[in-house]
Amino acid sequence: MKYVILDADEVDDIVFSEIFETSASTLRYNLAETETVLKYDGAKPRFLYGKDTYTHSEILAILATSAWTPPFVPPDED
Amino acid sequence: MSHSAISLGLGLGGGKSATSSGAPGGGGGGFTNGASVDFDGVDDHATPASTITLSGNKSISFWAYLDVASGYQNFTSPNGTSYGLLANANTTVYCRTGGGVRTFSFGGSPWSAGVWNHWAVTGDGSDLILYINGTAVGGVQVDGDISIAKFCAITGYYFVNGKIDEFACFNSTLSPSDVSTITNAGGASGSKAIDLSGYSPVHWWRMGDINGSSGTTIADQGSGGVAMTLVNSPAYSASVP
Numbered sequence: 001m002k003y004v005i006l007d008a009d010e011v012d013d014i015v016f017s018e019i020f021e022t023s024a025s026t027l028r029y030n031l032a033e034t035e036t037v038l039k040y041d042g043a044k045p046r047f048l049y050g051k052d053t054y055t056h057s058e059i060l061a062i063l064a065t066s067a068w069t070p071p072f073v074p075p076d077e078d
Numbered sequence: 079m080s081h082s083a084i085s086l087g088l089g090l091g092g093g094k095s096a097t098s099s100g101a102p103g104g105g106g107g108g109f110t111n112g113a114s115v116d117f118d119g120v121d122d123h124a125t126p127a128s129t130i131t132l133s134g135n136k137s138i139s140f141w142a143y144l145d146v147a148s149g150y151q152n153f154t155s156p157n158g159t160s161y162g163l164l165a166n167a168n169t170t171v172y173c174r175t176g177g178g179v180r181t182f183s184f185g186g187s188p189w190s191a192g193v194w195n196h197w198a199v200t201g202d203g204s205d206l207i208l209y210i211n212g213t214a215v216g217g218v219q220v221d222g223d224i225s226i227a228k229f230c231a232i233t234g235y236y237f238v239n240g241k242i243d244e245f246a247c248f249n250s251t252l253s254p255s256d257v258s259t260i261t262n263a264g265g266a267s268g269s270k271a272i273d274l275s276g277y278s279p280v281h282w283w284r285m286g287d288i289n290g291s292s293g294t295t296i297a298d299q300g301s302g303g304v305a306m307t308l309v310n311s312p313a314y315s316a317s318v319p
Contacts, residue, residue: 001118003120020310020311021121021310021311022294022309022310022311026121026309026310027121028120028121028234028235028237029234031234037120037121039118039120039121039310039311056118056120059120060119060120060239063119063120063235063237064149068234068235069149069150069235069236070235072150072166074181075172075174075178075179075181
């Protein structure tokens with residue numbers, strides 16, 4: 001599997017039949033909601049040409065950053 | 079390319095298949111386990127067809143093979159946006175109830191990455207207990223209603239990175255002996271999971287064993303009839319507990 005980060009304003013260009021995400025409503029966005037992440041296998045879909053490609057471990061490292069995952073706030077005990 | 083989860087041709091039709099029994103009242107015999115679902119930690123998750131709420135006597139049981147023992151991984155969410163049953167590395171587990179978030183902290187590491195671990199939560203309306211690999215950990219917390227509207231993530235983050243199998247919910251309080259049996263009676267790796275039908279699950283998702291590891295719908299083998307839908311194409315796996 002290969003992963004690509006796409007600008008949020010390019011979501012309308014996504015060809016969902018060529019990637020593994022289900023639909024626009026199930027995409028994962030960064031906290032600023034300016035970028036989303038997609039995955040594909042095999043040949044790179046044409047609409048992703050020009051985009052950097054990441055491995056699974058590389059994308060997980062990116063998604064673990066503060067741009068994608070907020071710091072955890074411990075819950076108040078009731 | 080299909081939107082469907084990747085089919086490995088496993089399940090009832092063939093592939094690796096473990097057999098075991100051990101649930102009270104039997105029901106074994108025909109039980110086989112040859113598949114799980116692998117969530118990628120990126121955006122894979124699942125949703126029930128309708129929100130599940132467990133009140134009063136309740137239990138949740140599942141097997142998890144997490145690829146990492148760091149960070150936050152959310153098994154259930156009550157509404158899709160709030161964490162529900164959330165692992166913080168292997169030192170703390172949070173469980174959100176209708177009465178608030180309960181915190182189970184433990185000094186040891188009751189589960190490890192890269193192996194199958196059994197998880198269970200039981201409540202009786204008063205006490206909420208977390209079991210990992212058959213042992214109660216983190217003390218006894220105050221019970222409350224538990225709702226599930228999403229599996230293996232909340233919106234945006236806390237995605238589970240690893241495999242899930244035999245996810246079940248009960249309208250009964252599994253005893254410590256029940257949890258020990260579910261965890262240990264199956265035997266060696268690859269045949270640990272047992273037939274849960276004797277425990278009368280209200281929900282039981284076999285994670286690929288009923289649908290031949292194909293498609294995005296996991297039928298509910300419990301009495302509740304709430305199907306699970308796989309979202310963003312988590313893959314079926316031949317790895318089983």
